[in-house]
Amino acid sequence: MAATALAAAAAALALPGPASAVEPGFAVRITELPATFGAGAESRTLTVVASTDRVRCQKVRWSLVLRVEGSTLDQVEVDRVEESGAFPVRVQSNGDTARITDVNLDPGQLCRGRTVTARYRIAFDDEAGTGRVQFQPQAFDAAGTLLQQSSGQSPVVGQQPAATESPAGEAEPTPTPGETRDSGDASIDGGGEATATPEPAESDDIGAVPASATGDGPSLLGPGLIVGAVLVFLGVALLLRLRMRTRGTPGHGAMPTGFHPGR
Template sequence: MRHRVALVTTALAVAAANLALPGRATAVEPGVQVTITELPASFKAGAGSRTVTVVASTDRVRCRKVRWSMALRVDGPGLGQVDVARVENDGDFPVRVETDGDTARITDVQLDPGELCRGRTVTARYRIAFDDDAETGGVVFQPQAFDVAGRLLQQTSGQSSVVGQESQATEAPIATPTPAPGESDDPEYGDPGPDATGDATDDPEPAESRDAIGAVPAASNGGTPSLLGPGLIIGAVLVFLGVALLLRLRMRNRESRGGTAPTRFYPIR
């Protein structure tokens, strides 16, 4: 008789637990999608809460109500170092919490105020924060959407890293180079370089002049020098000689006309 009473009591307890919290997901409903639309890449211990947003959508004509449940598993921090708040319309939404080792399941007590229809989504938002003493590790989120009868509609998952206070404290600052002995931070008194000693180069030409020369391709690459200047000079000389020759010929023509005597005599009347 006692064994029967114990068996009945155990069965009632299991049934009550199944009614309070959705069971493990074994199937999904076709045409329903659950997507994590907002998921921080990392959470910092003691840095305040950040939001995780989940959206359910469907392409089915029939509308239905949804109950949200999310499994949260931590690796590194303890479950007691995690603060989870289910929010709806900027206010807290009542939930039931079930823990098992490093995993906690947060399930809505009531159905979501929205209704899942074609062209209409249902959204669940969670504010997640880690205590100051949380260790470095990671966290995995597995949100699930159930119908009124407790059947799984769809689920998804995502993960983020957790940065503990010890990791934040040991983050190395940007190293500043320290000058070696004999060197100075002031560029005026710094290393003068090999040119200042006069041993590394014998070129007395200033660097600016070398740069200017280097900018001319013909000079820097050993190309053929330009013939424009000599050509202009030769052309000017030839023009000058041509003009002088023309003037000399004209003067000779004038002299020959003026010095020739008449060769014909006319009788006196």
């Protein structure tokens, strides 16, 4: 791509500055002007046409004055193109303004009923800012006399800056149950002093599980089992003793072991 970086100015041209008057019988019109330019977008084409009502034909040298607002010249690339391809140019720059002038005369011939056309492909790089670009195409004859000029402008849409996170946008930690978080304006009625979280009232403990059921207090199961075992043992011993006494009571003999028929 034979692009011309406008910040790199070439040697001064042997052309006069903007003239206060132009030659009669010539006209310069911008026939193709981009509605807008986008930073980082593809190049757009600016087309300029010169015409005359003079009988005598002559050659034309094109010069384009370009001025940027919101961007810098090193963020602009310009191609001067013809049907055969890129056309060599020279560049002069001063601040936010550049002049791009053909090194050679235009290949066409400017005559009555015949026009001469200049085309420029213009692009802005990714870092270009939002603003506008102004164009002033000029047609000179071979001797450097300004024949006619025109003007136009287009807006430039720059890339939007990346969104930056502010400290206020940082996620706040989620408080755990029972934890009090200071919001920075802890109290409206307390003169700016943070108010402590109130302790639960005694009525909040109604229906609480007894300590003995949760395993936190002493258990009565062990002593109860021991006492029960002792009582059972004593009961069995008492029953055995009563049975022994019953067997040893007089009048209660042993049952006969045989049968004796009557005589």
